[in-house]
Amino acid sequence: MPTLYDSPRYYDLAFSYRDCDAEVEVMRACAERLGLGAPRHVLEICCGQAPHLSAWHAAGARYTGVDLSRAMLDMARQNAGRLNAEATFVEADLAAFDLPEPVDFACVLLASLYARDTAHLRAHYDAVARALAPGGLYFMEWTVDFDPMVDVIDTWEIERESVRVQASYWTRCINRVDQIYEDTLHLDIEDKGEPLVLEDTAIRRRVFPQEFLAFVAAHPRFEFVGWWNEWDLNQPIDGSKPVNRPIIIVRRVQ
Ligand SMILES: C[S@@+](CC[C@H](N)C(=O)[O-])C[C@H]1O[C@@H](n2cnc3c(N)ncnc32)[C@H](O)[C@@H]1O
Structure with a gap:
């Protein structure tokens, strides 16, 4: 991907x-x-x-x-x-x-x-x-x-100039002692009818x-x-x- x-x-x-x-x-x-x-x-x-x-x-x-x-x-x-x-x-x-x-x-x-x-x-x-x-x-x-996000999923949608982006963000805990989480940002895109999927996964120390x-x-x-x-x-x-x-x-x- x-x-x-x-x-x-x-x-x-x-x-x-x-x-x-x-x-x-x-x-x-x-x-x-x-x-x-x-x-x-x-x-x-x-x-x-x-x-x-x-x-x-x-x-x-x-x-x-x-x-x-x-x-x-x-x-x-x-x-x-x-x-x-x-x-x-x-x-x-x-x-x-x-x-x-x-x-x-x-x-x-x-x-x-x-x-x-x-x-x-x-x-x-x-x-x-x-x-x-x-x-x-x-x-x-x-x-x-302040409000630790654990296993949270957030979604939103944007449509502009014939492009529709459905965005999802979620996070999961990798290590509770080291406070390490994996955050994923996932985009389902439709650009003038053409589908495309993009994703980023990042490790973050909370x-x-x-x-x-x-x-x-x-x-x-x-x-x-x-x-x-x-x-x-x-x-x-x-x-x-x-x-x-x-x-x-x-x-x-x-
Ligand atoms: C969510 S985007 C934010 C972009 C912009 N600041 C904004 O407000 O829209 C995160 C950015 O962090 C960069 N990034 C991720 N890890 C990084 C690192 N270790 N050092 C420098 N840049 C990094 C990515 O390449 C990406 O451009």
Whole structure:
């Protein structure tokens, strides 16, 4: 079966329900509220086809994207070319990249922190700490599991430009002690009547709230700033309600 990230156009379609302009507005509002001001240079880890690039470009920010998939990065480069955006793309693992100069804002979106185990996760945060200037912010979407998904199946459908995408996402536990899960994203596509099936299976080390706080408190380069539900700064997470698409922010300290 062809892999999902080798077909960025269909991936893009499957997640086109998001309002990327509004999401960039939230990230900009966080940066303003937390004293950083307007981000000047944004790093997106696991950037894929860079769906937020156009809004960052419109806001006057430089953009650097890191991703492992050449096909996704090719589509990102095409997007940047069309926009004439100041953008750089690095083909690298989320835990093994080094940038020539520091950025002031980093983000990882759509739960894309694909760290496979604890060592990989630590190496990832060390890489982000190297990439961020002191005082810089790391904005993460759904990288902490408040409502652990176990054996969950989610499905949705998108239809656009004669293409119909039926998407399914499911997760299963591989190791309860190591907190390792296998996440599958499966697309059944009909493109002008032609059927196509695409899938991606990824191993992810889940992170739970209290261990995240303990990890950040022990990290020499980060401090915890806050977390909010559903991309909404009016919904700080206090644990009393179910959590969906949370945003989490840490700051790079000296
Ligand atoms: C769900 S997509 C997210 C793309 C984009 N950020 C978005 O918001 O739509 C996840 C991306 O993570 C990339 N990826 C997966 N594992 C990675 C790793 N270990 N290092 C860097 N990129 C990785 C995939 O190639 C894919 O482009």
